[in-house]
Amino acid sequence: MEDLVKYLGNPRNQDAVLELLVVHARLALVPLLLGLLAALPIGWAAQRYRRLRAMVLGASNVMYTVPSLALFVILPGLLGTKILDELNVVVALAIYTAALLVRPVVDALDALPGHVLAASTAMGYRPLRRALTVELPLAVPVLAAGVRVASVSNISLVSVGALIGVGGLGQLFTEGFQNSYNPPIVVGIALTLALALVVDLLLVGTLRLLTPWQAGRPTARSAA
Amino acid sequence: MSRTWTRLFAALATGALAVGMTACGSDDPLQPADTTAPDGGTIVVGSADFTENVLLAEIYAGALRGAGANVTTKLRVGTRETLVKGLEDKSLSVVPEYTGNLLAYFDKTAEQSKPDEVYDALKDKMPDGLTVLEASEAEDSDVLVVTKETATQNNLSTVDDLGPKCGEYVLGAAGEWKQRWEAKINELYGCTFKEIRTTDAGGPVTVEALKSGQVQVANLFTTLSAIQANDFVRLEDTKRMYPAQQVVPFGRTDALNDAATDALNMVSAALDTDKLTELVSRVEVDKENAADVAADFLRDAGIPT
Amino acid sequence: MFPQLADWLTDPANWTGDGGLLQRIAEHLRYTIIAVFGAALFAVPVGLAVGHTGRGATVVVGLANAMRALPTLGVITLLSLQFGVLKVGPVLLGLGILAVPPILAGAYAGVQSVDRAAVDAAAGVGMTSWQRLWKVEVPIAMPLLLGGLRGAVLQVVATATVAAYVGLGGLGRPLLDGLRVTDYPRVAGAAVVVALLALLLDLGLAGVQRGVVPRGLRLASGPRSPRRRGPFSWGGNRLVEPADQAGIRS
Numbered sequence: 001m002e003d004l005v006k007y008l009g010n011p012r013n014q015d016a017v018l019e020l021l022v023v024h025a026r027l028a029l030v031p032l033l034l035g036l037l038a039a040l041p042i043g044w045a046a047q048r049y050r051r052l053r054a055m056v057l058g059a060s061n062v063m064y065t066v067p068s069l070a071l072f073v074i075l076p077g078l079l080g081t082k083i084l085d086e087l088n089v090v091v092a093l094a095i096y097t098a099a100l101l102v103r104p105v106v107d108a109l110d111a112l113p114g115h116v117l118a119a120s121t122a123m124g125y126r127p128l129r130r131a132l133t134v135e136l137p138l139a140v141p142v143l144a145a146g147v148r149v150a151s152v153s154n155i156s157l158v159s160v161g162a163l164i165g166v167g168g169l170g171q172l173f174t175e176g177f178q179n180s181y182n183p184p185i186v187v188g189i190a191l192t193l194a195l196a197l198v199v200d201l202l203l204v205g206t207l208r209l210l211t212p213w214q215a216g217r218p219t220a221r222s223a224a
Numbered sequence: 225m226s227r228t229w230t231r232l233f234a235a236l237a238t239g240a241l242a243v244g245m246t247a248c249g250s251d252d253p254l255q256p257a258d259t260t261a262p263d264g265g266t267i268v269v270g271s272a273d274f275t276e277n278v279l280l281a282e283i284y285a286g287a288l289r290g291a292g293a294n295v296t297t298k299l300r301v302g303t304r305e306t307l308v309k310g311l312e313d314k315s316l317s318v319v320p321e322y323t324g325n326l327l328a329y330f331d332k333t334a335e336q337s338k339p340d341e342v343y344d345a346l347k348d349k350m351p352d353g354l355t356v357l358e359a360s361e362a363e364d365s366d367v368l369v370v371t372k373e374t375a376t377q378n379n380l381s382t383v384d385d386l387g388p389k390c391g392e393y394v395l396g397a398a399g400e401w402k403q404r405w406e407a408k409i410n411e412l413y414g415c416t417f418k419e420i421r422t423t424d425a426g427g428p429v430t431v432e433a434l435k436s437g438q439v440q441v442a443n444l445f446t447t448l449s450a451i452q453a454n455d456f457v458r459l460e461d462t463k464r465m466y467p468a469q470q471v472v473p474f475g476r477t478d479a480l481n482d483a484a485t486d487a488l489n490m491v492s493a494a495l496d497t498d499k500l501t502e503l504v505s506r507v508e509v510d511k512e513n514a515a516d517v518a519a520d521f522l523r524d525a526g527i528p529t
Numbered sequence: 530m531f532p533q534l535a536d537w538l539t540d541p542a543n544w545t546g547d548g549g550l551l552q553r554i555a556e557h558l559r560y561t562i563i564a565v566f567g568a569a570l571f572a573v574p575v576g577l578a579v580g581h582t583g584r585g586a587t588v589v590v591g592l593a594n595a596m597r598a599l600p601t602l603g604v605i606t607l608l609s610l611q612f613g614v615l616k617v618g619p620v621l622l623g624l625g626i627l628a629v630p631p632i633l634a635g636a637y638a639g640v641q642s643v644d645r646a647a648v649d650a651a652a653g654v655g656m657t658s659w660q661r662l663w664k665v666e667v668p669i670a671m672p673l674l675l676g677g678l679r680g681a682v683l684q685v686v687a688t689a690t691v692a693a694y695v696g697l698g699g700l701g702r703p704l705l706d707g708l709r710v711t712d713y714p715r716v717a718g719a720a721v722v723v724a725l726l727a728l729l730l731d732l733g734l735a736g737v738q739r740g741v742v743p744r745g746l747r748l749a750s751g752p753r754s755p756r757r758r759g760p761f762s763w764g765g766n767r768l769v770e771p772a773d774q775a776g777i778r779s
Binding site: 064077078152155156160164170172182189200 | 594606694
């Protein structure tokens with residue numbers, strides 16, 4: 001315990017830890033957005049075209065079995081990025097996020113009440129307008145569940161990047177381990193949890209903002 | 225319907241703002257750091273993933289800041305192989321290196337082992353665009369160690385003594401050891417280990433493996449505090465398999481201007497093996513912050529930071 | 530890169546002998562099976578209990594979510610320093626923590642998904658609480674429970690590579706060692722083997738999942754029968770979070 005106090009009391013450590021936290025947040029959240037943006041059209045296409053569906057879902061499942069460390073390392077060769085570039089982690093995590101979110105997009109679109117869609121078409125909505133103003137908002141609750149899960153996943157995966165020297169709270173784990181010193185590891189775990197919690201709360205808040213018609217209605221989600 | 229649009233837009237804007245704030249926290253993550261010359265650019269000091277190298281990187285960084293450069297550090301990047309790639313693709317500007325191992329990296333057949341010879345040969349082998357500055361007297365060499373019991377029971381004090389017995393022993397070393405030294409140790413000492421097990425680079429795994437008897441021989445580094453703390457016995461490398469390992473700054477010629485070079489040479493001059501061992505011990509044993517220890521050293525040596 | 534990868538994978542020297550892929554696969558499987566089994570010992574009873582009694586859901590779901598956020602590398606390094614480096618215990622515990630949330634969610638969602646009418650009917654014919662649980666709820670919950678197990682296995686197989694960081698074996702060994710010397714064919718090869726291992730285990734469990742649907746449900750089944758789903762579906766119940774269907778991993 002006093003070790004922890006001594007470690008946190010040092011302003012240099014504080015600065016280093018804060019910087020790692022910022023880098024970690026960036027490396028987890030940017031891919032979240034990118035992955036979501038990628039999953040939307042892919043999932044939409046997969047839901048629409050039967051033949052694509054099985055292929056896309058299968059591919060995303062396979063994608064998910066590739067160990068993240070390997071993907072971080074192979075990407076420079078494939079993308080031509082520099083070996084220490086953060087972009088490698090961002091792209092890899094965006095791929096995982098997209099792979100994770102494709103299924104919720106498909107499920108969400110599957111679950112759209114047919115009569116609502118029919119009504120909007122009857123009112124004269126063109127496909128694109130219908131997609132953006134009717135299908136997307138209705139899909140949000142299911143998507144949000146997926147995004148929340150993907151955010152926790154990304155936050156956890158970024159720490160693995162420490163094994164290839166990429167920044168993030170994972171560096172606290174490798175540093176602490178090598179020096180046989182607990183405090184950095186404890187701080188790293190605590191901050192990872194805190195980050196996950198904060199991001200989750202933000203996402204829940206955004207969800208409430210986007211689906212005002214659900215306010216007050218108890219759902220399976222509200223237990224979580 | 226327009227209310228939905230408004231809400232959607234508000235939510236996206238909030239999200240984008242949140243992401244933007246983290247993304248703009250420091251440099252643009254999608255743009256590689258500009259590591260060109262310090263008159264205007266940023267120097268990126270890299271380090272390998274063991275404590276002493278991290279400490280040396282912090283020392284270099286402090287001295288370079290004193291020379292007026294804008295400095296960032298990329299610590300615990302990995303092994304020499306990764307660091308060299310980082311230098312080549314300009315992600316890094318300079319890293320602390322060791323003359324002997326660096327020479328072996330560029331020339332596997334190198335036979336030199338005395339400090340001056342190693343340094344001269346190393347300068348010769350520098351690829352285009354990369355250079356080594358002045359070498360320090362401070363050395364940190366790989367060293368094979370055994371426990372006190374093993375040494376006394378088998379009368380081991382040099383690697384020569386170990387040679388014929390290697391077949392009974394398991395060696396614990398970092399993942400890259402096998403590729404670098406397996407053939408050489410056989411050639412020089414007739415040593416073929418029963419098994420070469422990957423533990424880590426002079427970290428707790430190797431120490432524990434040796435202590436607990438899971439390995440009987442371990443490859444550590446001469447400045448590690450764990451050697452003395454655990455009463456390990458260093459086996460003398462009589463045939464100089466491990467060449468002289470002077471600490472030397474290794475970096476890109478286009479990234480280090482005169483002021484930077486002078487600063488780093490001052491550091492090299494101020495360091496010696498005893499000092500280095502003491503500094504490393506402060507980080508490893510006393511758990512002090514490496515940058516703190518680096519700052520103390522620079523101040524005591526009179527190098528501006 | 531790909532020809533070198535193929536070369537590395539087809540070279541028998543990389544498979545046999547000390548430290549060869551066969552040994553690493555065996556180690557990897559050992560860690561996975563023990564971790565998932567241990568997690569199930571804890572998570573299945575808890576999930577069933579919460580689903581059956583309907584009490585404690587908030588606490589348990591909150592606990593599961595918190596466990597999901599724990600970074601495995603951090604947990605393993607901390608436990609290794611506390612309980613001894615080079616011991617398998619810390620790694621198994623860390624991987625077990627990773628496996629608990631999907632199994633918990635699967636058990637809970639499985640029991641919750643049971644048609645209330647069936648449970649009511651069971652009460653109506655005089656079954657006790659225990660009997661209702663074991664004779665009605667659990668058999669019907671099995672597919673979702675197994676779905677949770679599948680998700681857990683997937684996560685653990687992918688994450689067990691970190692065991693190598695603290696000096697243990699498994700497929701993380703060639704991955705990390707290759708990484709240190711930038712031997713990319715080795716790194717990619719290890720990754721491919723991990724992915725294949727995960728796929729094989731998943732297919733196996735999918736088969737079990739299909740076989741475990743109670744006969745009564747199978748007969749009454751329509752298009753939503755789990756039996757009709759392909760190998761990559763984990764049950765499709767919306768109460769089970771998407772992650773458990775795809776598996777969070779490290």
